[in-house]
Amino acid sequence: MNTRVRLSRSTALFLWPLIAFALLACIVRIAATAADAPTKPSPATEKKIKDLEAYYAKLYGVPLDSPDRLPREIAIISLSRIDAPDILQRLFDALKPKDRDPIIAYLVWEALHARHSSMSAEQRQRWTIAGLQAANAGAFPGATVTPLLRAMAEQVPTIFENEPAKLASRVIQENDLQDAKGRAALDALADLVAAWHDPALIRAIIANLSHPEWVARVDHALHKLPDSPDQSDSKKLAGLWRAWPQQHAQLKAATTDELKPYIPSATLFLKPDRITDPLDKRWHAELEIGKLVVSDFDLVWCIDSTGSMNEENQIVAAETDPVVRACSLISKRARCGVIYYRHETDASIMKPCCQRAANDPRFYQVKGYPLTTDGKAIAAKMAAEPIPKPDRNEGNVHPGSALHAAVKAAMGEMNWSTDKHARRVIAVVGDAPITPGSEKACEELGTLAKSKGYLIHALIRPRVKESWDPFIKSSGATYMPFAAGARPIRPKAIDPASELAEIMTQVVSESVGPEYRDRVEPLVKMLIPYAKSAELAEQRSHPTPPRN
Numbered sequence: 324m325n326t327r328v329r330l331s332r333s334t335a336l337f338l339w340p341l342i343a344f345a346l347l348a349c350i351v352r353i354a355a356t357a358a359d360a361p362t363k364p365s366p367a368t369e370k371k372i373k374d375l376e377a378y379y380a381k382l383y384g385v386p387l388d389s390p391d392r393l394p395r396e397i398a399i400i401s402l403s404r405i406d407a408p409d410i411l412q413r414l415f416d417a418l419k420p421k422d423r424d425p426i427i428a429y430l431v432w433e434a435l436h437a438r439h440s441s442m443s444a445e446q447r448q449r450w451t452i453a454g455l456q457a458a459n460a461g462a463f464p465g466a467t468v469t470p471l472l473r474a475m476a477e478q479v480p481t482i483f484e485n486e487p488a489k490l491a492s493r494v495i496q497e498n499d500l501q502d503a504k505g506r507a508a509l510d511a512l513a514d515l516v517a518a519w520h521d522p523a524l525i526r527a528i529i530a531n532l533s534h535p536e537w538v539a540r541v542d543h544a545l546h547k548l549p550d551s552p553d554q555s556d557s558k559k560l561a562g563l564w565r566a567w568p569q570q571h572a573q574l575k576a577a578t579t580d581e582l583k584p585y586i587p588s589a590t591l592f593l594k595p596d597r598i599t600d601p602l603d604k605r606w607h608a609e610l611e612i613g614k615l616v617v618s619d620f621d622l623v624w625c626i627d628s629t630g631s632m633n634e635e636n637q638i639v640a641a642e643t644d645p646v647v648r649a650c651s652l653i654s655k656r657a658r659c660g661v662i663y664y665r666h667e668t669d670a671s672i673m674k675p676c677c678q679r680a681a682n683d684p685r686f687y688q689v690k691g692y693p694l695t696t697d698g699k700a701i702a703a704k705m706a707a708e709p710i711p712k713p714d715r716n717e718g719n720v721h722p723g724s725a726l727h728a729a730v731k732a733a734m735g736e737m738n739w740s741t742d743k744h745a746r747r748v749i750a751v752v753g754d755a756p757i758t759p760g761s762e763k764a765c766e767e768l769g770t771l772a773k774s775k776g777y778l779i780h781a782l783i784r785p786r787v788k789e790s791w792d793p794f795i796k797s798s799g800a801t802y803m804p805f806a807a808g809a810r811p812i813r814p815k816a817i818d819p820a821s822e823l824a825e826i827m828t829q830v831v832s833e834s835v836g837p838e839y840r841d842r843v844e845p846l847v848k849m850l851i852p853y854a855k856s857a858e859l860a861e862q863r864s865h866p867t868p869p870r871n
Contacts, residue, residue, distance in 0.1 A: 364599070371601035376407035387417050391618075393653045393831075395427050400842040403434040406441060406595035415446070418453045426652045426853065428457035429467065433849075436470060437592035439585075447585075451478050459489050465497045465856035465863075466504035470590065472511035477585040480521040480576045487515075488527030495531045495540045497860035504856075505863075509543050517547035518583070521576040526568060532561040591849055619745035620650040620657045620830070621694050623737050624705075625729035627753040628663040629721050630713030635752055640705035647698025648854035649827055649847075654746075659701050660694035660737050663687075663708060664729035666721055672761040676721050686718030688725070689732040694739070724753035724787075726794060727761050730768055734777065748830050750780040751800075756790035765791075769798030780826055801829050827851065 364372065383402050386394035399417070402410050417431045432454045435442070442450060454471045457463065463471055472494070480487060494512045498505035516524060528544050531537045542560050545551060550571070552563035568574075598606055624643070626636050643659055650657030666677035666688040673681075680686040695701050713720050733749045740747070749772070757765055772779060779800035783791055788802060795802055803825060827847045832840045 368601060372598050373409075375598055375601050375606055376405065376409045379405055380407070380409035380413045384413055384416075387413070391655065392424065392427065395424075396430060396653060396846055397839055397842055399427070399430045399434055400846055403437060403592045404595055406438055406597045410595075411435075411438065411441060411446075415449065418450070418457075423460055425457065425460060425462035426850070428453075428460070429462040429853065430849065432457060432462075432471070433591040436474075436587060437590045437594050439587045439590075447474075448478055448482065451475055452483065455483055455486050455490060458493070459486055464853070465860035466502075466508045467853055467856045468494055469504075469508045469511045470587070472508070472515050474585050474587075476515045476518045477582055479579050479582065480519045480524065485523065487519075487521070487524050491516075491524055491528050491544070492531055493860075493864070495528060495537055495544060496864040498540065499859075499863055500539055500543060502859070505859075506543075509540055512544045513547050516544055518581075519577045520548065520574055522568065522574055523576075525574075529564055529568065532564060592845075618655050618742045619740040620654045620748070621737075621740050621745060622646060622650065622657075622659045622748045622750065622830075623691075623694065623733045624659070624661045625733050625749060625751040626661060626663055626705075627724045627729075627755070628665050628708070628710050628719065629724075629755070630711060630717070630719045631754055632752075633710040633712075635754065636708060636710055637706060639752060640702050640708075643702040643705060644698035644858055645851065645854045646827075647696065647701075648857055649850045650830075651696075652850045652854060653831060653846075656696060656740070658694040658696050658740075659698055660692055661701065661705055662689055662691040662729055662732045662737070664689045664725045664732065665719055666728065667725045667758050667761065668728040668731065669761075669764060672727060672758055672764050674722055674758065676715075676718075677725070680718050683718065689728050691732060691736060694737055721758070723758045723790075724755045724783075725761075726751065726753065726757045726791065727765050727768055730765075730772060730779075730794075730798075734772060734775070746778060746830060747776060748778045748780065748826075750782060750826060752782045753791075754784050754787065756787045757794070762790075762793055766793040766797045769794040769796070769800070773797065773799045778830060780829065 379402070383398040386398040389395055395417075399414075402414055414431055414435050418428065418435070432450070435450050439447070451471075451474050454463070455475065458468060458471060468490070472490075475483070475487065491512060494508055498508040500506050500509060512528075516528070525545065525548070528541055531541050538557070538561050541564060542552075542554060545564060545567075546554070548567075548571075550567070552560060552567070554560065600606075624639055626632065626639060628636065643661075647657050647659045650659075665686075666680045667673045668677075668681075668688050677688060680688050692701055692704055711717050711719065729751055730749060739745075769779070777798075779795075779798040780803060781791055781795055781800045782803045785804045788795075788804070791802075794800065827850070828844055831847060832843045
């Protein structure tokens, strides 16, 4: 008995330090949790927060009803930053079918996407249906449809009627397996088909087998279905898939119990913040934007067409259709034109080669194509423009870049918009110092261009900037360097889209008040991929007609 008591006491003496340590750890954890837990605001603070949320929902509700795109787009960017019930409802209001503008519907849908966790099950259903309706009205081109397909997979197919069948055909037609983003869209469609196993959707996809270019895409979209055909013989795939529905006539669409909830990954918009401190200066930096108006965007490329510039011309030509498309997403009308320049036209700064070009009908000093909304057509003309290697017999040799002739022709010979809200942009592309002796004339022309409201961008080699500086300073031009290399020059970033993004950001920034320029950059980063997806979708949805 005494032994047992002594043993128990010994054991207790051994365990007490462990117990004390465990208790101390628990206290520390509880204290840390209490410190991390958000402090519930006072009733007065809660009221101020709710008033602030309601104020911003109302403030940005005004431009959301504007007939112009840019005010609505800036409003969406602004609303996307705040997580609040009033803001959520305002975004839902903007997603109603009455607004048939595809880019606005796309941006609103993606802004809601970023606050998916704040939506109820009923709201997620409304959000998904609205996204599908917007897609079938022209939104979500090409690979931009991927998150919508993923979101649809948590809803039963019966709530969408025949709308998914229309979208599925578009996804097949507009996305290519050889393109990473296009493949991701087709992967999402395949997962949707597997989750729903809806006979109507499967038949709609099979209907696209009539075009040989689309057979592999159809097979990819359906390959997760049971008993999918063997892919080893591609020539038999179309026939095997056409027979598949008859062999699975008992197949029925999925019910709610079979579907898994949608868990968003990265979204286009950042996750919104909640207002926790109504006195935070961040929430008082917002200003009225209802008067923000831009009508037309006119962009004229001025491209040095002397013998060293063929590669640069091709780069700019390749980006021109996306330029027009992207600009059209923020304006009523977007146009692009081009001036090709080789020689000076002002007699006071001409060189002998300039005079020869003026007198020889085979050559030119400057020439151009007028502003047009048809980005594809102007891009094709630019790509076809002959710029042979330097050759005096071609008249494409000049001591420097004829900057003065280029800007003078752009200002005086192009069919610019006369609307007072229009943005008139001249982007000069060159690889050489300006014509010797033209420095003063270029500086004066830059001052004139600035006084007339032209926005100038100079895309030039760093080593020639010193020569261009007087013009850049007098015109207020944005300087965008090209990096010199062993081969002909390339933009500083190998991807020309970065050049487009930089130009677009600057152009749109100059169209809004300084207080909204922090919203322009994310907007442009959304619009450029959207424009490129639309361009690719259009190309891929017009296949070679099938042979008889």
